[in-house]
Amino acid sequence: MKMERAILLQPASALPASRLQRFGNTMQRHNRLIVGIQWAVVAFYLVLVTVPAFLPLPGTGSSVLNNFTLLAQFMFWGIWWPFVIISMLAFGRVWCGVFCPEGTLTELASRYGLGRAVPRWLKWGGWPFVAFVVTTVYGQLVSVYEYPKAVLLVLGGSTVVAIAVGLIYGKGKRVWCRHLCPANGVFALLARLAPVHFRVDRDKWDVAASTHPTPVNCAPLIDMRRMKGGAQCHMCGRCSGHRDAVALIARAPGSEVADLKPAEANAWEARLLVFGVIGTAVGAFQWSSSPWFVEIKTQVATWLIERDSFALLQDNAPWWLLTHYPEANDVFTWLDGLGVLAYIGTTALILGGWITLWLRLGGTLLPGSAKQNGRWLAYALIPMGGLGVFLGLSALTVSLLKAEGIVMPWLPEARGVLLALAALWSIGLAWKMLRDIELWRKALALGALVVAIGGNIFAWALLFYIF
Ligand code: SF4
Numbered sequence: 001m002k003m004e005r006a007i008l009l010q011p012a013s014a015l016p017a018s019r020l021q022r023f024g025n026t027m028q029r030h031n032r033l034i035v036g037i038q039w040a041v042v043a044f045y046l047v048l049v050t051v052p053a054f055l056p057l058p059g060t061g062s063s064v065l066n067n068f069t070l071l072a073q074f075m076f077w078g079i080w081w082p083f084v085i086i087s088m089l090a091f092g093r094v095w096c097g098v099f100c101p102e103g104t105l106t107e108l109a110s111r112y113g114l115g116r117a118v119p120r121w122l123k124w125g126g127w128p129f130v131a132f133v134v135t136t137v138y139g140q141l142v143s144v145y146e147y148p149k150a151v152l153l154v155l156g157g158s159t160v161v162a163i164a165v166g167l168i169y170g171k172g173k174r175v176w177c178r179h180l181c182p183a184n185g186v187f188a189l190l191a192r193l194a195p196v197h198f199r200v201d202r203d204k205w206d207v208a209a210s211t212h213p214t215p216v217n218c219a220p221l222i223d224m225r226r227m228k229g230g231a232q233c234h235m236c237g238r239c240s241g242h243r244d245a246v247a248l249i250a251r252a253p254g255s256e257v258a259d260l261k262p263a264e265a266n267a268w269e270a271r272l273l274v275f276g277v278i279g280t281a282v283g284a285f286q287w288s289s290s291p292w293f294v295e296i297k298t299q300v301a302t303w304l305i306e307r308d309s310f311a312l313l314q315d316n317a318p319w320w321l322l323t324h325y326p327e328a329n330d331v332f333t334w335l336d337g338l339g340v341l342a343y344i345g346t347t348a349l350i351l352g353g354w355i356t357l358w359l360r361l362g363g364t365l366l367p368g369s370a371k372q373n374g375r376w377l378a379y380a381l382i383p384m385g386g387l388g389v390f391l392g393l394s395a396l397t398v399s400l401l402k403a404e405g406i407v408m409p410w411l412p413e414a415r416g417v418l419l420a421l422a423a424l425w426s427i428g429l430a431w432k433m434l435r436d437i438e439l440w441r442k443a444l445a446l447g448a449l450v451v452a453i454g455g456n457i458f459a460w461a462l463l464f465y466i467f
Helices: 002-014 019-029 031-054 068-091 094-099 101-112 127-141 148-168 175-180 184-191 202-210 267-289 291-306 334-364 370-403 411-433 439-466
Strands: 196-200 246-250
Touching: 019 031, 019 246, 031 068, 031 094, 031 101, 031 148, 068 094, 068 148, 068 184, 068 370, 094 101, 101 148, 101 175, 127 148, 127 175, 127 184, 127 267, 127 334, 148 175, 175 184, 184 267, 184 370, 267 334, 267 370, 267 439, 291 334, 334 370, 334 439, 370 411, 370 439, 411 439
Parallel strands: none
Antiparallel strands: 196 246
């Protein structure tokens, strides 16, 4: 039987490799070059994270061109992060496998560490959600986008924990990346849309089992033989060509989501997308521009003053808990901190709740469990979530460029076009997901999804056009 399969497979393996496949194989053969790139990024990252924290804050008249702190801020938040998000949509998780400094450092630490097995608690599916929400909210409390000490604390702290996890768990693995990295869940969602991935041909893999015994070190601990899709794959290329079964191939953008079955939808992934990447991120990008935030905070402060209660109006919190830079006239009171928490939390609950409600209603129209169908439909919102985070991060790019005197009069239109494209992409994905459903159910479920998307667009419209 095995022999027959091998003979049947022969003509396929004799087909010339595609350009992409050859590129994947080149990645595999030139792993040393990738390691070189990784260490160059580590050096660059360490300079950007550490040096500005020991420099004085930029004075008036400072510019990206003459102040290293502003340059680092622009590199990190203006360019690096927005384009890491876009890279996920374009190339999958190449960022993780080829460029990410934390991945490189945690893997190196794991090579020389204790090599313990990954405990059960660390595999809990809720970590990507918790890590994303906590990091996003904490970043707002300490103003991570503005101050280098906060950058050192949040990003540097995360790197130190990544190394510590590497020193304890796995042997040459990226346990941190797979289970705890705050960006892991978001990247896993976005990479599902990418037009390229490493595909594993299970039949070829099994046939070749006895002739290719050398194992590949898949650092993010993927069961390569059963790998479907690109959500967890770091696209490092190490397994390209392995057993003649793994190949970098092109696919229709979003096809991994379009082909997802309702039973495969994961509750934590859906929560991360709806309440985290959409709800929490919108709240985090919105609060500092929101007149509601100022209004409510003023009313609460007035109420407290009338009752001679001044504890929450003190601004004595340390900089690592709440923003505290008197030299820049930027100091949070305890009330500010609570206000930020309340604003982000309320936004996440209202927006996430609105989307969940409509997805659940859409789910009731489909065969099977309404709850599970709602989770499944949530995956159609990945383009909305991804482009929303890109727009939010690029708002920082815009304000940094504005400070440099660069004006972009076309910006409102460009944002509107991007939001419209994201919405259309999400609706198109849902249309494909629902392809086997009878027309009237499909139309109503899509209607529910459109209302859910409307809530998300309204939230971005508040930030970009109304506030
Ligand atoms: S499956 Fe593992 S080894 Fe293969 S490309 Fe993805 S991360 Fe690298």
